[in-house]
Each structure stands twice: as structure tokens, then as C-alpha cells.
Amino acid sequence: MANIVFNIAKGRVVEFYNRVKGNDPATSALILIPIETAGLEADAVLIDVDTVTALLAGATNEQAAMGRKTLTDAELAALPAPDDANDRYDIALPTVTWVAAPAGNAISKMVVAYDADTGGGTDANIIPLTMFDCVITPDGSDVQLTGATFFRAS
DSSP states (O other), X not given: OOOEEOGGGTTTHHHHHHHHXXXXXXXXXXXXXXXXXXXXXXXXXXXXXXXXXXXXXXXXXXOTTTOOEEEOTTTSOOOOOOBTTTTBEEEEOOOEEETTOOOOSOEEEEEEEXXXXXXXXXXXGOEEEEEEEEEEOOOSSOEEEOOOEEEEEO
């Protein structure tokens, strides 16, 4: 499984999650962005992007038919305590369902990004946090992303 933490977010993912959960600002959210298999650039290239605009500026494409999911404070679990026994900090996403996800191009990756202003921001203001393998071919049926750790600091 090829997972990355974008360089812009290293050392910041826990804080961005905490800001959304704490409703600070009230317009903040985590955004799930499905990424198509076709045109997907190498992790070594994508890890250096600083915005969602930059992420999608090259050959990498968002799978727009399925669409993004916005996770606000209401959807996120309380920030967990650090795992002192294993000397790490894990943060998980909730289970998310795209109901009757429209048929579209195959997906290979899912990006978790931070948006401080869901009401007025643009992709140029959204910070990519992590990207993980997520193989899906939407066909009109429900697509479920089972809640699991999307970030581990160790």
C-alpha cells in the first residue's frame, strides 16, 4: 500500500484534524477527493504539491462523477489520545458512503485535504494532507470507504 503525507502537511495533520473537530474556524472541513487511475502521477511527484489546484494541474485527475465528500466536525470522532504504548499517534476517518455513486472512471487513490473555508475557498486554498490507495470502479451502486487510520505519526 502506497500512502503518502504531502510535504506541506508533515507535522500538521493532527492539528488540521483538531481544528475541524473543534470547529475552528466554523467553515473548516476535511475533504475526501477520489483520484482516477488514468493519468495518476507518481507519489514522488505528488508529495511536493502544496494545494489541490497544484495536485490536479498535471496529468492527475479527480474522479468528478463520484465527487468529493466533506467531513465537518459532526462527522469526525474526538481527537484520540496518543498511543503511548506504541509511541505513535493515529487518526482515523469515519466510514463514508457515496450513495449510488455514478458510474465513472476507475479510482486508485483517495486524498484527504484540509479546507479552512468550505463556504468561499477554492482548490488553491485547500491543503492536501494525505493520499492513500483506494481502488474503486464506481458503477452506480453505493461505494463505502470503511473508517480506518489515514494518518500515523511515529
